Amino acid sequence: MTPDPAFRDDVLRGLRQQPPAVPARWLYDSQGSELFDEITRLPSYYPTRTETALLQEIMPEVAERVGQGRAVVEFGAGSLTKTPLLLEAIRPALYVPVDISGDYLRASAAELAAKLPGLPIHTVVANFSDAIALPPEASVLPKLGFFPGSTIGNFVPASATDLLRHFRAVLGTGALLLIGMDRVKPVERLIAAYDDPQGVTAAFNLNLLHRINRELGGTVPVDAFRHEARWNDVLSRVEMHLVATGDVAFDIAGEPFRLAAGSSIHTENSHKYGPRGGRMLLLAGGWTPLAEWTDPARDFAVVLAEAERERFAP
Numbered sequence: 001m002t003p004d005p006a007f008r009d010d011v012l013r014g015l016r017q018q019p020p021a022v023p024a025r026w027l028y029d030s031q032g033s034e035l036f037d038e039i040t041r042l043p044s045y046y047p048t049r050t051e052t053a054l055l056q057e058i059m060p061e062v063a064e065r066v067g068q069g070r071a072v073v074e075f076g077a078g079s080l081t082k083t084p085l086l087l088e089a090i091r092p093a094l095y096v097p098v099d100i101s102g103d104y105l106r107a108s109a110a111e112l113a114a115k116l117p118g119l120p121i122h123t124v125v126a127n128f129s130d131a132i133a134l135p136p137e138a139s140v141l142p143k144l145g146f147f148p149g150s151t152i153g154n155f156v157p158a159s160a161t162d163l164l165r166h167f168r169a170v171l172g173t174g175a176l177l178l179i180g181m182d183r184v185k186p187v188e189r190l191i192a193a194y195d196d197p198q199g200v201t202a203a204f205n206l207n208l209l210h211r212i213n214r215e216l217g218g219t220v221p222v223d224a225f226r227h228e229a230r231w232n233d234v235l236s237r238v239e240m241h242l243v244a245t246g247d248v249a250f251d252i253a254g255e256p257f258r259l260a261a262g263s264s265i266h267t268e269n270s271h272k273y274g275p276r277g278g279r280m281l282l283l284a285g286g287w288t289p290l291a292e293w294t295d296p297a298r299d300f301a302v303v304l305a306e307a308e309r310e311r312f313a314p
Contacts (some may be wrong), residue, residue, distance in 0.1 A: 003215050006127075008253055011212055014265075015257050021266035022208060024154050025100055025127060029211050033077070033104040035204040042200060044192040047150055048081070050300040051180050055085045055148075058293045058302065063089040065291060065304060066176060071096060071141040073171060075128040075151075077108045082148050084115055086178070092144070094137055098124040129163055132170050143175040150182035150300070153237070153271040157281065160271070164285020168307045175307045177287055183299055184272040187231045194229035194238050194270065202227035205240055205267055218252040228264065236277075240268040278303065286310070 007026055014022040028036065040048035055062075072092040074083060077099035087095060095112070099105040102125040109123045122135040145167050152160050167177060194201055205227040212218040225242045232239055241264035249258045259265075273281065278301060279289050287305035294301045 003217075003253075008216055011216060011252060012255060015252065019264065019266060020259070024268040025129075026211070027204065027208050027267060028099075028101050028104070029207070030101060030103045032204060032207050032211070033101050035200060035207060038200050039196070039204060042196050042198060044196045046189070046193055046299060047180075047182055048079075050295050050297075051148060051150075051302065052081050052085070054293060054295050054300060054302055055082055059085055059089040061291070061293075062086070062178065062304065066090050066144055066178075067142075069093045069141070070144045070176075071134075071138040072144050072146055073098065073134065073138070074146040075167065076147070076149070077101065077105045079148065080108060080111055080115075083112060083146070086146060087112075087116055087119065090144070092119070093141055094135070095119055095121045096124060096134060096138060097121070098126055098128045098132055100125070100127045129166065134170065143171045145171050145175060145177040145179075147177065148180040148302075150180050150270065152179060152281070153182055153273070154269055155271070156235075156269065157271070160281060161284045164282065164287055168286040171307060173307050173309050176290075177282075177305045177307070179282070179303050179305065181273050181278045181301045181303060182270065183294070183301060184236060184274055185299060187233075190231055190238050190272070191229050194240060195227065201229070201240075205242060208267060209242065212252055216253045218250060220250045220252070221248055224248045225265075235269075235271070236273070237269045237271040239266060240270075241266055273301075275301070 010023050039045050068091045070092050071094040073096045075098055077097055097109055105123050109121050113121055126132050155163055206222055209220045209222045213220055224245055226245055228241045228243045230239045243264040244259040244261055246261045282289055282305050288308045289303050289305045291304045292301055
């Protein structure tokens with residue numbers, strides 16, 4: 001297998017820095033995506049279950065506000081649970097899922113096509129943070145971006161703002177965006193969601209090291225690392241780390257690395273937003289909130305926002 005040069009560059013650059021870190025998007029190869037699907041079904045992982053129930057409840061109102069005949073652009077491979085709720089409610093003219101994992105994207109699209117025969121689906125294999133070429137059929141249609149799952153929380157606020165501005169540029173002025181955001185809640189619940197007793201999240205995190213060994217010729221001793229979830233209160237986020245249980249040395253793509261016992265590779269963040277913080281993030285990214293829904297426990301929010309025309313002054 002020819003290694004993905006972007007994966008190679010990100011891993012090497014990330015492990016050279018202090019503290020070492022690898023961008024979270026590389027957790028999602030085919031195996032990682034399958035493990036994440038398993039995570040979403042765990043009792044301790046509330047976001048997917050809560051968001052899905054919320055979407056079921058609000059979809060009639062979403063459909064009334066959004067209307068039919070749009071091109072739905074989903075940033076990330078379509079969830080076989082959540083995505084059909086939206087597509088069935090608004091009856092789009094075109095569905096465009098965008099994801100970096102081509103195999104997983106095509107498999108998800110095939111299953112959605114079986115569920116929704118007659119809906120045109122055009123997959124785009126790309127990192128949704130980079131330039132995206134939408135199909136020509138989408139250019140003449142009003143657009144709805146769909147970004148569920150609180151994926152926006154994986155990005156530090158500056159990068160999240162840039163990503164939202166990127167979505168605006170891809171979708172254009174007048175487009176709508178339906179986005180999920182996880183809320184701040186007791187630390188015990190947050191940690192349990194990212195460090196389940198079944199060990200699925202640990203396997204998901206450690207899979208990154210297996211991928212490095214497989215695709216980049218790495219010699220990382222995977223059993224010398226353990227998964228750890230941490231709450232960072234100052235930055236309002238859960239962090240995932242791969243912690244070295246002892247001094248370790250390994251090579252990746254011919255380059256040597258050493259980590260001391262107790263040091264870690266930072267692999268993912270999941271930022272949690274309060275209502276005002278979430279709205280300010282959207283505004284900073286060029287999206288004006290139109291409506292916001294939350295579950296009775298206020299654990300999770302779904303926001304509909306619009307890319308209004310930029311104004312010189314109020």
